[in-house]
Amino acid sequence: MCSEEDVRLAQQGHKEAFVRVIKATEGTMYRVAKSILHSEEGVADAIQDTILKSYSSITSLREPRFFKTWIIRILINRCHQMLTSDRRFVPLGDWIESVEEAVSYESVELQDVLNRLKVDHRVIVTLYYLEDIPINDISEMLQIPAGTVKSRLSAARKQLVILLRSEGEGRISYDFH
Incomplete structure (x- = not known):
């Protein structure tokens, strides 16, 4: 977790912070x-662009406690720009994952289902x-109402239940409620 003090120091030009x-x-x-x-190359590019943009504009951040929300918003915007400007980054498109790349999810099977x-x-x-981010923070990050976040989360849960049931006939068990 990043500290507000480090964010303030970064705003003052401290590179280490x-x-x-x-x-x-x-x-x-x-x-x-x-x-x-999905693409490792695209992910690396998006993160690099986000870091550069956040470094050059960190002084515009009014509330240091919202740094994480602010930087994730920049990242999401950059990812969406990449999706619309470069056809090689197609959502749910062709991608190959090794097991090592799947460590951020609980299992390869869950990642496969999430990608659907x-x-x-x-x-x-x-x-x-x-990421255990609260609904209100997600709302700010995505710049959509909290009710929309809740309804999308509900729809995603329903879809996940269907996908997980069809994926392994009970072999996979996750609680999304």
Whole structure:
């Protein structure tokens, strides 16, 4: 977790503090970008672009306590730009994953099932269940009402139950409620 003090120091130009806040959010950034882009190359590009943009504009962040929300919003915007501007980053498109790349999810099977969800649902499931981010924070990150987050989360849960049941006939057991 990044400290507000480190964010304040980063805003004042302390490079070491900026590195600390980036390191504190890098896992979340990776999982969010991966849930949208799938491609390791695309994920790396999106994260790098996000870090550069956040470094150059960190002084515009009004509330240091919202750093994580702010940087994830930048990342999500960059991922969506990449999806629309470069056709090689196609959601749910062709991708190959090794087991090592799946460590951010509980299992390869769960990752496969998550990747079948619509991008909007997959991002919300990743933020809520895998990153433990509260609904109101997700609402801010995605710039949508909290009610929309809840309804997408509900729809995603229903779809996940269907997918998980069909995937393994009871072999996989996850509680998304």
